[in-house]
Amino acid sequence: MLLMTTLAAILRAAEHGTFPPPDLSVSVVPPPSDREYCVVSFTGHIVIAADVDPAWVAEHLPPGDLSAPTNPPFLSALEKLTGRRVSALDAMLLAPALTDEAERTAATAGLTELHDLAHPRVDRAWRYRDDVRAYVDAHEGMVLTGRGLADRLECAIEVPPNARLQGHGRRLALAARALIPSTASIWAQITPGNAASLRTFLAAGYKPIGSEALLIK
Structure with missing residues (x-):
């Protein structure tokens, strides 16, 4: 579990062709704003931008399962923790x-x-x-x-x-x-x-x- 920079920095880097390392890990970063909680998936790397404890994330993710952060069990738990709902899973x-x-x-x-x-x-x-x-x-x-x-x-x-x-x-x-x-x-x-x-x-x-x-x- 990594605590990285900001989602804005990650997305700006992606715009220039630089992506998070495909190391099969999960990064937890602060939400860009109160409106913008999200789970963003890149090749071999997941970024969770939400006001959550990285330890809570680790407890709710099976080790080595990179699909888990975008699957219903984890997203449902994240919805319950944050009082929000997932609008859609988009490309x-x-x-x-x-x-x-x-x-x-x-x-x-x-x-x-x-x-x-x-x-x-x-x-x-x-x-x-x-x-x-x-x-x-x-x-x-x-x-x-x-x-x-x-x-x-x-x-x-x-x-x-x-x-x-x-x-x-x-x-x-x-x-x-x-x-x-x-x-x-x-x-x-x-x-x-x-x-x-x-x-x-x-x-x-x-x-x-x-x-x-x-x-x-």
Whole structure:
């Protein structure tokens, strides 16, 4: 059991291609904020960001079982200890910003910023992110960006049913890479069972980084 740095430092390092050592260990770090308790899984390494005692974590994890921190028995115990619930177990994907100005312009062509904070998708985004911005296209598709877990840049997309299977989702996912500073990277969280969304983001240049389970109030 390791007590490492901060989740923000771990995620920033991942954005630059440096990951926790794949030593089959578990790191316990403080939660980035009261909103952001989570279990983040990288290859061969688990990071638990929560206000919990590392000794409690060790007591509730079978030695050598790296799948245990993301399995129901441990997550249920963590829910009970923290008074929170696990919202979902999502795949984490990451992509760098588009840097070529022509590509950035082409990727965002046709998008208009939406200022309707009462829109259900925008309202939901504000529950988990700060600095949320939303953009819509002529097909009523939407791409959102914001500051989420440990202040990382995150995105989400929504394509209406009548516009699916036409490449609009991939274009919106690519647009997210042009809506952020050219020196930044952007994350996407996708339920593994949503294969269509996974394919969309992979086609837009995002790469799998790990998984996460957020514990929300």
